[in-house]
Amino acid sequence: xxxxxxxxxxxxxxxxxxxxxxxxxxxxxxxxxxxxxxxxxxxxxxxxxxxxxxxxxxxxxxxxxxxxxxxxxxxxxxxxxxxxxxxxxxxxxxxxxxxxxxxxxxxxxxxxxxxxxxxxxxxxxxxxxxxxxxxxxxxxxxxxxxxxxxxxxxxxxxxxxxxxxxxxxxxxxxxxxxxxxxxxxxxxxxxxxxxxxxxxxxxxxxxxxxxxxxxxxxxxxxxxxxxxxxxxxxxxxxxxxxxxxxxxxxxxxxxxxxxxxxxxxxxxxxxxxxxxxxxxxxxxxxxxxxxxxxxxxxxxxxxxxxxxxxxxxxxxxxxxxxxxxxxxxxxxxxxxxxxx
Numbered sequence: 001x002x003x004x005x006x007x008x009x010x011x012x013x014x015x016x017x018x019x020x021x022x023x024x025x026x027x028x029x030x031x032x033x034x035x036x037x038x039x040x041x042x043x044x045x046x047x048x049x050x051x052x053x054x055x056x057x058x059x060x061x062x063x064x065x066x067x068x069x070x071x072x073x074x075x076x077x078x079x080x081x082x083x084x085x086x087x088x089x090x091x092x093x094x095x096x097x098x099x100x101x102x103x104x105x106x107x108x109x110x111x112x113x114x115x116x117x118x119x120x121x122x123x124x125x126x127x128x129x130x131x132x133x134x135x136x137x138x139x140x141x142x143x144x145x146x147x148x149x150x151x152x153x154x155x156x157x158x159x160x161x162x163x164x165x166x167x168x169x170x171x172x173x174x175x176x177x178x179x180x181x182x183x184x185x186x187x188x189x190x191x192x193x194x195x196x197x198x199x200x201x202x203x204x205x206x207x208x209x210x211x212x213x214x215x216x217x218x219x220x221x222x223x224x225x226x227x228x229x230x231x232x233x234x235x236x237x238x239x240x241x242x243x244x245x246x247x248x249x250x251x252x253x254x255x256x257x258x259x260x261x262x263x264x265x266x267x268x269x270x271x272x273x274x275x276x277x278x279x280x281x282x283x284x285x286x287x288x289x290x291x292x293x294x295x296x297x298x299x300x301x302x303x304x305x306x307x308x309x310x311x312x313x314x315x316x317x318x319x320x321x322x323x324x325x326x327x328x329x330x331x332x333x334x335x336x337x338x339x340x
Contacts, residue, residue, distance in 0.1 A: 161281025
């Protein structure tokens with residue numbers, strides 16, 4: 001239980017500042033001043049955070065975090081877990097030399113979540129391109145977390161605007177999507193969704209709406225046979241395992257209120273099938289959640305916004321929502337553990 005790692009019963013949440021040249025450090029400085037019902041531990045470079053605070057007219061009011069004594073919280077203060085940047089940080093200017101630093105911060109937080117010192121991981125945005133320019137194979141937070149935690153299948157789900165939308169495929173060119181969707185992959189995704197909606201979100205018997213791949217969900221095979229040959233068999237098999245799934249449904253009418261009534265989640269077949277609706281509804285307060293991990297992980301639904309770093313011109317809604325959702329998931333996990 002998370003209470004064992006805190007002296008006053010509050011969970012401890014690890015917060016990755018992300019790409020140092022982006023708005024992640026700015027957001028962490030702003031949100032560290034909030035009075036959350038949790039202790040925040042920000043993994044970042046001390047000097048960089050102080051310099052960014054100066055630009056923003058803030059004070060970098062952090063207590064030091066000692067990973068050997070994670071329960072030594074300082075009332076009213078977030079804590080800084082210092083990791084040294086590899087090169088000077090200039091807001092708005094990417095430097096591949098700092099890519100190992102970004103991943104070092106992330107690795108430390110992952111390890112602390114794994115050993116129970118932290119109860120959740122919340123991540124500010126990173127820049128995939130600059131990590132790749134550093135010669136490090138990297139496709140994104142989600143895939144990196146899965147690899148570091150030894151998980152073969154994870155599910156990306158976004159939460160916001162009263163919606164939960166999970167993805168059967170993530171960052172793929174559209175032409176590669178049909179081949180990536182198989183009966184086995186859909187079965188694994190539905191198992192993860194059903195488990196984590198119950199265990200992390202306290203949905204007693206989650207109901208999942210599943211989109212078809214083709215227009216009109218294939219229209220009985222006239223507009224594509226993926227629904228008949230892949231999606232429907234996967235859904236039928238999931239029903240036999242006790243999962244409440246509905247579909248495949250035409251995506252163009254899936255998000256109307258009458259269809260969504262009573263549903264806990266929508267499973268879209270590809271990125272731009274489901275996320276435009278959620279992002280329109282969430283107005284910059286959407287949260288990216290990685291399901292299927294042995295730890296709780298939430299993140300922002302936006303990028304590094306390099307042009308706004310150090311300017312104070314930013315919206316903190318998404319990272320704030322990510323912290324609050326992590327707290328809800330911690331509480332949901334407690335309920336799930338008690339009812340298991």
